[in-house]
Amino acid sequence: MADPKLLKADLCVIGGGSGGLSAAAGAAMLGLKVVLFEKHEMGGDCLNYGCVPSKALLSAAKAAHAPREAARYGVNAPPATPDWTGVKAYVRKTIETIAPVDSQERFEGLGCTVIREAARFDSKDTVVSASVRVKARRIIVATGSQAFIPPIPGLADVPYLTNETIFSMPDFPQHLIVLGGGPIGLELAQAFGRLGAQVTVIEMGRALARADAGHAALAVEAIRKEGVTILEGYKAARLSGGPGAITVHAEGPDGETALHGSHLLVALGRRAVLGGLDLEKGGVAFTPAGVTVGDNLRSRSNPRVWALGDAAGREQFTHVAGWHASVFIRRAFFKQGSTAASLPVPAVTYTSPEIAQIGLTEAEARKTFGDAVKTTAFPFHENDRAIAEGKTLGEAKLVLHKGKLVGASIAGDGAGDILQLVSLAMSNGMKLTALTNFISPYPTRAEVVKRAASAYFTPSVFGKPARTLVSLLQRIP
CATH class of the missing domain: 3.50.50.60 (FAD/NAD(P)-binding domain)
Incomplete structure (x- = not known):
């Protein structure tokens, strides 16, 4: 050679x-x-x-x-x-x-x-x-x-899918069992559920654990209402079976339960x-x-x-x-000085509703900064575009420390696109006022960000000191 x-x-x-x-x-x-x-x-x-x-x-x-x-x-x-x-x-x-x-x-x-x-x-x-x-x-x-394939007893002996094989599998699953309740697991669980499969998700902790807890709960509950079974606090202890007939023995709060499915998707991280x-x-x-x-x-x-x-x-x-x-x-x-951490990293889970976040969640911010953290939010059910389209589940939440944006989480239809307003502001060091000082076309969902930011200033703009000042200014001809 x-x-x-x-x-x-x-x-x-x-x-x-x-x-x-x-x-x-x-x-x-x-x-x-x-x-x-x-x-x-x-x-x-x-x-x-x-x-x-x-x-x-x-x-x-x-x-x-x-x-x-x-x-x-x-x-x-x-x-x-x-x-x-x-x-x-x-x-x-x-x-x-x-x-x-x-x-x-x-x-x-x-x-x-x-x-x-x-x-x-x-x-x-x-x-x-x-x-x-x-x-x-x-x-x-x-x-x-x-895809990370964990050493679960029996997993190596049963046929399983990963993101590399699920999009081309020959037969549609009658009952898809998903190991992992993270973004990949829940996105695919909801998709196959909507396409007609019975779907069960096994998650040993909280589903969408890295997302804002309240917003994760909104998405999980919405997916459950569509018929997907999501078992939180359950661990796959062992697997058995063969093609078309796979059994997952899962340990949960009430002991061990056997789940029977036609296909198995492993979505436990990468x-x-x-x-x-x-x-x-x-x-x-x-x-x-x-x-x-x-x-x-x-x-x-x-x-x-x-x-x-x-x-x-x-x-x-x-x-x-x-x-x-x-x-x-x-x-x-x-020869510039950019680093991997120079900009905050946005993340989106593309379930319905979507969950989009950047920077710290409220829980992470409170762990870091304690009681100095404040949040301001605006719900989708008060947004006129969301009302007109019948997509009112969700909210925009901004997380602040000493008046500075340190994070945001948005749950709702189109959350990933809406988040980019906050991403632009945080990445360029803009003050929170920047999210209030622009004309938002009406009606659009992205207005929830402006309304959330404006809500933070409501007490100071319309509070007693402001009313007193306006009263005094009115005396000026």
């Missing part, structure tokens, strides 16, 4: 997901020589198995659910008849529509050398694959993450993909969470190496991976 071809590069990127592609594109457009490795699908998990297919599936599920709500609008609609083959085709079409943006052809057009092979470190400045050997000035590890990289040869320190990096995303043990996205062991969001790429470009090529 011939020796691998030697290439020299300014930047070598391992991983063609959101972070790796963004960094590779930025470097290439700056005229640098870039080599990009991707052993699976271009676009990574988000495009092929995560954000894109899940949101397409949720859209199909919303369409299936719509006739059930039609009567309250005075519309008589026949029940929907979901077709799993057709739904999968819609999911696939969505992926294919977006895929050209992440394609090998596009990146080769930008000037990148794209190698569709597994890569590994051979030394501190060299990466090798089956056909090439790349000596690079800088190396990025952006290998993403994959772990960074670092296997096969030979990080030790590259002098790259790491833990199971990811490459050990500083807030600048640079390896603490090998300054040539950077880690972006899930491989950096931080928040696991596509938009965070994109931000990491921006931090890398700014620091490595423009």
